[in-house]
Amino acid sequence: MRVVVTDLAAERGGQHIFSGLFFSLEQGNALVITGENGSGKSTLLRIICGLLEPVRGFIRLESGEGLLDLQSSLHYLGHQNAMKPSLSVRENLQYWRTFNGNPHIEIDDALEQVGLIGIDHLPFGYLSTGQKRRVSIAKLLVSYRPIWVVDEPTAGLDEASEKRFANLMKRHLAEGGMIIAATHIPLGLEGAQRIDLGAYQTESAD
Numbered sequence: 001m002r003v004v005v006t007d008l009a010a011e012r013g014g015q016h017i018f019s020g021l022f023f024s025l026e027q028g029n030a031l032v033i034t035g036e037n038g039s040g041k042s043t044l045l046r047i048i049c050g051l052l053e054p055v056r057g058f059i060r061l062e063s064g065e066g067l068l069d070l071q072s073s074l075h076y077l078g079h080q081n082a083m084k085p086s087l088s089v090r091e092n093l094q095y096w097r098t099f100n101g102n103p104h105i106e107i108d109d110a111l112e113q114v115g116l117i118g119i120d121h122l123p124f125g126y127l128s129t130g131q132k133r134r135v136s137i138a139k140l141l142v143s144y145r146p147i148w149v150v151d152e153p154t155a156g157l158d159e160a161s162e163k164r165f166a167n168l169m170k171r172h173l174a175e176g177g178m179i180i181a182a183t184h185i186p187l188g189l190e191g192a193q194r195i196d197l198g199a200y201q202t203e204s205a206d
């Protein structure tokens with residue numbers, strides 16, 4: 001399985017953001033996207049997830065048997081945590097597990113793996129910023145999807161939680177998963193491919 005991006009270009013509000021982007025990501029590998037504020041990292045991730053249309057180019061998920069559906073093969077962790085504040089932590093994770101399908105790690109185990117034990121009954125809205133982010137990371141674990149697309153995933157996390165998440169990402173890669181991450185903060189993915197979106201700001205000729 002591999003993600004192939006060919007000649008991708010993006011605009012927001014009619015303004016050119018990036019163009020001429022090519023990459024290929026194989027199973028077991030991570031891609032870290034960097035670039036200054038406004039260079040288009042979140043835009044690129046949203047295009048990969050099918051939430052925005054590119055102005056040029058395409059993205060494919062290839063396997064030995066042909067093309068696979070990219071959107072149902074990925075988890076998207078955006079800037080927002082996408083949890084309902086009035087539902088408990090457990091109810092939120094149960095909702096996402098049912099919605100995304102492919103049940104994987106049990107909710108209790110996932111909460112343990114992100115260092116959140118004993119707060120599953122609390123409304124999500126009561127949690128601290130870092131605790132909310134950790135619940136969102138637990139969402140990646142409760143349903144299996146091979147591709148994790150994560151936008152500033154460690155924003156608000158303390159050092160111990162950053163390390164825990166780095167280990168979860170390494171395990172996901174070791175199990176044949178893929179990770180595409182936009183970040184300003186090193187994520188501990190030593191062998192990752194890297195793209196600096198700053199290098200794709202000049203409009204490429206058609």
Ligand SMILES: Nc1ncnc2c1ncn2[C@@H]1O[C@H](COP(=O)(O)OP(=O)(O)OP(=O)(O)O)[C@@H](O)[C@H]1O
Pocket residue numbers: 012013017035036037038039040041042043044
């Ligand atoms: N809905 C929109 N309409 C017009 N312009 C937009 C819209 N959303 C984003 N932009 C612009 O698109 C550009 C790229 O934004 P994007 O959020 O992708 O950047 P980023 O690299 O993720 O930035 P940061 O590092 O600050 O998170 C920015 O100049 C932003 O102002």
